[in-house]
Amino acid sequence: METEATTPFADVTKLIQQFKVPGLDMAQIIESRRKDMEALIEANKATYEAMQALARRQTEILTQAMQEIQESAKALAAGGSAAADLAKQTELVRGGYQKALADTKSLAEMARKSQTDAMDIITQRATQSLEEMKKLMQPN
Numbered sequence: 001m002e003t004e005a006t007t008p009f010a011d012v013t014k015l016i017q018q019f020k021v022p023g024l025d026m027a028q029i030i031e032s033r034r035k036d037m038e039a040l041i042e043a044n045k046a047t048y049e050a051m052q053a054l055a056r057r058q059t060e061i062l063t064q065a066m067q068e069i070q071e072s073a074k075a076l077a078a079g080g081s082a083a084a085d086l087a088k089q090t091e092l093v094r095g096g097y098q099k100a101l102a103d104t105k106s107l108a109e110m111a112r113k114s115q116t117d118a119m120d121i122i123t124q125r126a127t128q129s130l131e132e133m134k135k136l137m138q139p140n
Contacts, residue, residue: 025136032132039125043118050114057110061103068096 072092076085 028132028136032129036125036129039121043121046121047114047118050110050117054107054110054114057107061107065096065099068099 076088076092
């Protein structure tokens with residue numbers, strides 16, 4: 001567990017505590033700002049992990065596409081009648097197009113979810129911070 005001396009806020013905390021303002025609990029203000037920073041760190045971590053998952057998925061999609069291209073080339077090279085080749089090519093293009101649409105939708109959904117998750121973290125902390133500020137402003 002981090003001690004006050006090891007946190008990046010130790011110097012700022014000491015500086016703020018030097019300024020005593022009547023009616024304000026500086027310890028509560030400092031704690032609230034620390035929680036704000038923790039929420040930002042958590043949101044950034046969630047975003048980073050989502051970006052890694054998105055990159056992995058894109059790599060999987062590319063690998064799969066390359067394998068399908070190789071299989072399609074082999075199937076077309078095997079030959080047959082011109083009408084059969086045209087039908088094969090049409091089906092390959094149709095299948096590739098549908099797969100590309102599905103993959104694009106999947107990637108877009110992953111990106112949307114990661115943005116929503118990060119915003120949820122920040123929104124939750126903003127709500128908590130507002131409640132904390134209301135409590136600070138109430139006379140004792």
